[in-house]
Amino acid sequence: MKNLIFAITLILSINVCAQNEIENTNVFVRVYDFQGKKIGKGKILSISETSLQLYRKGESVKVMVNGIGSIKTKHSAGNNVLVGAATGATTMAILGAATADPDAWIFAYTAGEGAAVGALLGGTAGAVSGGISILFKNSKSYDINGDMEKWKAFKEMIIK
CATH class of the missing domain: 2.30.30.100 (SH3 type barrels.)
Structure with a gap:
């Protein structure tokens, strides 16, 4: 054995x-x-x-x-910015579309408008946070x- x-x-x-x-x-x-x-x-x-x-x-x-x-x-520094921008744009576009209320008394917007504004703001914020993360790479x-x-x-x- x-x-x-x-x-x-x-x-x-x-x-x-x-x-x-x-x-x-x-x-x-x-x-x-x-x-x-x-x-x-x-x-x-x-x-x-x-x-x-x-x-x-x-x-x-x-x-x-x-x-x-x-x-x-x-990865290169640009990868951090790109990933941050893509993540932020996607997340905020989904949230913007999901919270749309075209019948609201004030700030009425459609799902498409909410998604577009969310993508723009989220992409910008994500790119900034990706840029900041380069410092800790x-x-x-x-x-x-x-x-x-x-x-x-x-x-x-x-x-x-």
Whole structure:
């Protein structure tokens, strides 16, 4: 019985050190070449000794270390503003349409008018709050420049 348990444990743990690769870190990164042009973005699927594999919108992209100039974590600042504006506009448009009362004695408006005004005001407020959230974003930038020592340091930082 002991030998059976040992054999099963050995078989199940064979993949633990089979590859020198880090997988599924769930960190979103933007990858740039040496000229500062974005060459990839997405969540880190795996990191090996020579490449970075990203996953975005159902597709996997492999970027070789010798082509990486720098890596930035998290989404760009514009993403915060866009998400805030979209969320605010949608929420306030729904509320504006839902509270419409065309027969009111004062401030009578239709559902369409309420939705339009709600989208305008909510989008503006959401964009402002998204802009403020940029201050607390705390994204990091790593210069790699194809250097394997810097690549190893980046891998260590991602693991933590």
